[in-house]
Amino acid sequence: MNAIAPQEYKSDLKPIWCPGCGDYSVLTALAKALAELGRPREEIALVSGIGCSSRLPAYTSVYGFHGVHGRALALATGLKIARPDLTVLAAGGDGDGLSIGGNHFLHACRRNVDMTYLLMDNQVYGMTKGQASPTTAPDWCESKLTPLGPGVSPVMPLHLALASGVNFFARGFSGNPNELARLILEGIRHPGFSVIHVLSPCVTFRPEQRAWKQAVHAETVPPETEPAAALARFAADDGFATGVLFAGTRKAFMPERATRREWRDYEARFAA
Amino acid sequence: MNNMSRIAVCDGNEAAAWGVKLSRPDVVAVYPITPQSSLVEYLSKFIADGELDAELMNVEGEHSVLSALQGACLAGARTYTATSGPGLAFMFEPYVRTPGLRLPMVASLVNRDMLSPQCVWGGQQDVMTVRDTGWIHMFCESAQEVLDTVIMAYRIAEHPEVMLPVNVNHDGNYLSYGVSRVEIPSQSVVDAFLGDKNVNWHAALDPDRPMAVDPLTGGADAEGAARFAAYRQSLCRGMQNALAVITDVHAEWECASGRAFAPLVEEYRLEDAEIALVTIGSMSGAAKDAVDAAREAGIAAGVIRIKTFRPFPVEALARAAGKVRALGVVDRAVSYGWNCGPVCQEVLGALYRTGRAIPVLSFIGGLAGADLTGEHFARAIEATRQALATPPEARTPAPVWLNAREEGMPR
Ligand SMILES: Cc1ncc(C[n+]2csc(CCOP(=O)(O)OP(=O)(O)O)c2C)c(N)n1
Ligand code: SF4
Numbered sequence: 254m255n256a257i258a259p260q261e262y263k264s265d266l267k268p269i270w271c272p273g274c275g276d277y278s279v280l281t282a283l284a285k286a287l288a289e290l291g292r293p294r295e296e297i298a299l300v301s302g303i304g305c306s307s308r309l310p311a312y313t314s315v316y317g318f319h320g321v322h323g324r325a326l327a328l329a330t331g332l333k334i335a336r337p338d339l340t341v342l343a344a345g346g347d348g349d350g351l352s353i354g355g356n357h358f359l360h361a362c363r364r365n366v367d368m369t370y371l372l373m374d375n376q377v378y379g380m381t382k383g384q385a386s387p388t389t390a391p392d393w394c395e396s397k398l399t400p401l402g403p404g405v406s407p408v409m410p411l412h413l414a415l416a417s418g419v420n421f422f423a424r425g426f427s428g429n430p431n432e433l434a435r436l437i438l439e440g441i442r443h444p445g446f447s448v449i450h451v452l453s454p455c456v457t458f459r460p461e462q463r464a465w466k467q468a469v470h471a472e473t474v475p476p477e478t479e480p481a482a483a484l485a486r487f488a489a490d491d492g493f494a495t496g497v498l499f500a501g502t503r504k505a506f507m508p509e510r511a512t513r514r515e516w517r518d519y520e521a522r523f524a525a
Numbered sequence: 526m527n528n529m530s531r532i533a534v535c536d537g538n539e540a541a542a543w544g545v546k547l548s549r550p551d552v553v554a555v556y557p558i559t560p561q562s563s564l565v566e567y568l569s570k571f572i573a574d575g576e577l578d579a580e581l582m583n584v585e586g587e588h589s590v591l592s593a594l595q596g597a598c599l600a601g602a603r604t605y606t607a608t609s610g611p612g613l614a615f616m617f618e619p620y621v622r623t624p625g626l627r628l629p630m631v632a633s634l635v636n637r638d639m640l641s642p643q644c645v646w647g648g649q650q651d652v653m654t655v656r657d658t659g660w661i662h663m664f665c666e667s668a669q670e671v672l673d674t675v676i677m678a679y680r681i682a683e684h685p686e687v688m689l690p691v692n693v694n695h696d697g698n699y700l701s702y703g704v705s706r707v708e709i710p711s712q713s714v715v716d717a718f719l720g721d722k723n724v725n726w727h728a729a730l731d732p733d734r735p736m737a738v739d740p741l742t743g744g745a746d747a748e749g750a751a752r753f754a755a756y757r758q759s760l761c762r763g764m765q766n767a768l769a770v771i772t773d774v775h776a777e778w779e780c781a782s783g784r785a786f787a788p789l790v791e792e793y794r795l796e797d798a799e800i801a802l803v804t805i806g807s808m809s810g811a812a813k814d815a816v817d818a819a820r821e822a823g824i825a826a827g828v829i830r831i832k833t834f835r836p837f838p839v840e841a842l843a844r845a846a847g848k849v850r851a852l853g854v855v856d857r858a859v860s861y862g863w864n865c866g867p868v869c870q871e872v873l874g875a876l877y878r879t880g881r882a883i884p885v886l887s888f889i890g891g892l893a894g895a896d897l898t899g900e901h902f903a904r905a906i907e908a909t910r911q912a913l914a915t916p917p918e919a920r921t922p923a924p925v926w927l928n929a930r931e932e933g934m935p936r
Contacts, residue, residue, distance in 0.1 A: 322615070323586065353587075397566035
């Protein structure tokens with residue numbers, strides 16, 4: 254197989270993210286990971302919801318779909334079930350994936366279909382101009398909608414995923430795209446449902462997130478393989494440890510069918 | 526308290542927020558969406574500044590927004606929310622139950638076109654998709670009308686003869702962000718107009734008569750089916766009663782505020798008119814300008830603006846339509862399967878009451894935030910006049926797409 258350059262996985266569209274937005278580096282890391290994976294573009298699909306981060310598929314050259322707000326994981330599951338041969342990825346923000354689409358996150362973890370989810374977390378709804386999300390700290394007072402702070406405890410994606418049966422959990426930082434690319438690739442290769450929790454700053458509505466560069470620290474201990482042990486170890490997680498934090502051993506879920514269509518069958522339909 | 530109103534310059538979203546603030550809701554629940562977001566941010570500021578004593582619930586999506594408000598409304602609270610396009614779509618499940626529960630809510634729809642294709646701009650496909658769910662729908666032309674209609678909506682919703690939720694519609698982009706002069710009535714005037722919310726007549730968590738609201742009703746036997754039908758019939762009665770209530774409430778508001786708005790259908794320059802454009806929402810201003818220009822040029826045209834769309838003002842519309850010989854109906858939405866605009870289709874139904882089968886043309890424009898300009902309306906006037914001279918068999922039933930790339934049409 255000929256090597257494919259990372260650039261080949263990007264589309265011609267110029268991203269319209271704000272200058273300095275973390276999402277640019279997520280795109281770079283994703284393209285790098287896909288190049289290392291080495292599968293041709295038509296064997297990869299990327300599904301998203303709605304949000305700044307959910308614009309990602311349009312900027313890649315693989316199959317892409319910009320779905321309904323919050324439903325990326327449900328859509329990706331359907332796609333993977335119909336075309337198990339594809340490498341299926343989903344991407345979206347903390348609002349898309351933990352607020353309006355929060356229940357799908359739980360069910361994707363417990364169902365454990367073989368796909369990889371880039372949860373691009375900036376602790377804010379960027380697209381609708383800066384409201385608090387489920388990962389926002391209770392005392393963040395900069396939103397016009399919650400001038401006194403959201404006042405409720407944030408969701409911890411790691412703990413939620415572990416408690417729901419996730420099979421792989423890594424955390425990366427957009428400011429370190431090489432590490433992030435490696436984590437995405439590991440997630441894709443790990444069987445079952447993999448979550449890549451990406452800290453990706455919103456420089457427009459959360460400019461203080463520029464300091465995440467100093468806050469992140471690489472996890473040096475090897476990943477846990479038992480959910481209970483992982484929950485115990487990460488009970489006091491500060492949210493900034495990067496690396497593979499959990500790599501479980503559950504078998505990926507795929508419904509059994511007497512006959513399964515090959516992608517060539519679908520291809521034949523389009524040719525007809 | 527002083528009775529003086531004051532003047533502000535604001536957009537339609539802020540005007541709606543002022544209307545809500547003056548109506549003193551107890552509970553507001555929101556999930557942000559373009560082009561509604563700034564509206565709820567204004568409300569949140571009123572609350573944070575201590576100017577409005579209400580609970581603001583930031584919940585995880587529109588489905589939860591309306592569910593939370595159902596709980597609050599059942600407990601007797603006066604409620605408010607606002608949403609747009611996809612937000613309304615996600616709200617649909619509790620939305621369709623609200624009229625049957627007879628919960629007197631008020632909610633703004635900041636109208637937005639529907640997906641797909643992906644789109645974040647104005648259009649009325651969102652509201653037209655829910656026209657038969659049992660909510661009352663009113664459409665505003667100006668920021669002032671938005672403010673005043675929100676206040677009136679509480680009176681209408683909470684009227685014992687109505688007991689239905691009301692959507693106050695204002696067009697996303699053009700009205701939500703368009704800035705104009707607005708008169709803000711004083712709190713004492715609004716308090717006197719609205720009065721306290723009466724919670725004794727609808728399904729409520731009333732300590733004197735605890736009940737489980739909305740058990741399974743209907744079923745295979747005749748008794749159950751008849752009871753189910755009775756609920757439907759009473760909802761229909763509430764809707765029909767609303768026609769008179771809306772008219773009365775507008776008259777009372779005129780006394781209280783000094784501002785008059787046509788409650789059901791506004792007739793603009795229909796005297797001796799040969800044809801009229803039928804409009805709805807903020808497009809009406811440009812249509813009126815086009816009619817003024819046409820009149821200057823000696824063309825007898827007028828405008829029939831629909832303010833209340835549910836209940837549909839059949840008599841008022843038929844009366845207005847009875848004054849002209851042809852109609853051009855301009856829609857910012859599509860009725861798939863009828864191949865025309867939804868308002869056009871409804872106008873055809875109302876026209877039957879006049880016993881006159883006059884020509885009616887459907888114009889579809891303003892989709893995905895496209896501008897509907899005076900030039901578009903001038904063309905619509907001209908096409909409608911030409912229809913008068915065309916024999917029925919030569920008229921095409923197909924709609925005219927105003928912003929589409931069609932020969933001779935502006936792009
Ligand atoms: C049903 C529905 N409700 C609301 C919206 C408005 N909306 C679009 S994106 C978004 C949140 C985006 O936040 P997040 O997912 O964290 O992504 P970010 O923009 O921060 O990358 C919201 C509320 C919508 N598109 N659809
Ligand atoms: S608003 Fe924030 S998340 Fe959206 S593109 Fe700008 S920086 Fe990125």
